[in-house]
Amino acid sequence: xKVLVVEDEPAMVELLRYNLEAExxxxxxxxxxxxxxxxxxxxxxxxxxxxxxxPKISGIEICRRLRRDPKHGNLPxxxxxxxxxxxxxxxxxxxxxxxxxxxxxxxxxxxxxxRAVLRRRNPDVSGExxxxxxxxxxxVAYKVNRGGRELRLGPTxxxxxxxxxxxxGRVLSREQLLDGVWGQNVYVEDRTVDVxxxxxxxxxxGEGEPDLIRTVRAVGYCFERA
Numbered sequence: 001x002k003v004l005v006v007e008d009e010p011a012m013v014e015l016l017r018y019n020l021e022a023e024x025x026x027x028x029x030x031x032x033x034x035x036x037x038x039x040x041x042x043x044x045x046x047x048x049x050x051x052x053x054x055p056k057i058s059g060i061e062i063c064r065r066l067r068r069d070p071k072h073g074n075l076p077x078x079x080x081x082x083x084x085x086x087x088x089x090x091x092x093x094x095x096x097x098x099x100x101x102x103x104x105x106x107x108x109x110x111x112x113x114x115r116a117v118l119r120r121r122n123p124d125v126s127g128e129x130x131x132x133x134x135x136x137x138x139x140v141a142y143k144v145n146r147g148g149r150e151l152r153l154g155p156t157x158x159x160x161x162x163x164x165x166x167x168x169g170r171v172l173s174r175e176q177l178l179d180g181v182w183g184q185n186v187y188v189e190d191r192t193v194d195v196x197x198x199x200x201x202x203x204x205x206g207e208g209e210p211d212l213i214r215t216v217r218a219v220g221y222c223f224e225r226a
Contacts, residue, residue, distance in 0.1 A: 002026040003114075004045035006036040006062070007080065008054055012103075016049065019107040033057025037065070040072060044176040046167070047114065050097070052081030060095055067096035071171045071219060076117050078110075130165045133212060133225055135204070137165060149206060156181070157200045164213065164223035173220035197221060 003025045005016045010031075017027045028043055030036035032055040040048070048066075052059045059079060066072045079097040093100060098117045101110060130137040134147040142158060144151040153161065163180045164172070172180075174193045182188045197213060205211050214222045 001047070002028060002043065002045045003047045003049060004036070004039055004043070005029045005049045006031075006033075006054065006059065007049070007051045008032060009051075012051075015107070016110075019111065023111055031055075033059070033062055036062055040066070040075070044172070044180075045075070047118070048075055048077045049110075049114075050077055050079055052079055063097055064095045070216075071173075074169050078113060078117060080105075080110075130162065132165050132168050132223070135161075135165065135212065137162060146204060146206070146209070151203045153203055154199070156196050157203065160196055160200055161204070164221070168223045168225055171216050171219050171222045176220065 001024075003020055005013055005020075005027060007013050007016070007029070008031050013029050013031075017029065020027045028039055028045060030039045034056045036050075036054070037057070039045075050059045050062060054062075059081070063077055063079070066075055066077070077097045079100045080103065081100075082103045098120070099113050101113055128138070128140050130139065135144065136146075137144045139162070144153055144158065144161065159181050160177070163177065174190045177193050178188055178190070182192075201211060201213055204213070212224050214224050216222055
């Protein structure tokens with residue numbers, strides 16, 4: 001899971017990187033508001049740790065813009081700031097932050113808040129299973145069923161469905177799917193994504209069942225919660 005740390009203090013970035021990587025997170029960083037928006041678009045992180053006071057574009061403004069963006073509107077955001085007044089906390093939450101933590105804080109508290117936000121955002125995801133709508137995915141036995149009907153998926157379709165379900169409700173571009181499922185160092189054409197999504201839909205959607213994968217014209221695909 002990729003966490004983007006948006007913070008202009010290098011020492012704080014390194015502290016967060018060290019503790020997050022120790023917990024198994026993949027960490028990217030940005031040092032000002034403009035860079036943060038570019039990294040979000042290019043890397044599609046799974047969570048944002050966002051400092052309030054940033055050069056160029058403030059954390060509050062970034063949060064506001066993301067919540068208005070259909071592509072990134074569901075991105076989990078924790079505001080990190082030296083501001084500790086109640087009015088500032090309320091303002092951060094009002095613009096769409098999921099949680100708020102004031103400096104100084106302990107790494108243990110931040111990690112607990114990250115886990116809590118992820119649970120609230122996606123309560124149907126546990127360490128060994130994914131259960132969204134009527135689709136159940138066993139990540140240990142590599143089995144998937146929908147409404148009790150076992151699905152026959154190839155390895156790539158299994159990885160693609162897992163990537164979708166772990167990010168349900170988020171619109172994912174073909175480039176993001178290529179990077180997340182095939183890897184950033186593997187050359188695969190965009191149309192390969194479409195081929196595998198057609199195969200996944202064929203296996204996933206039985207007669208009379210709604211299509212859980214929504215095509216977003218000129219953007220990509222989204223796994224819907226029924």
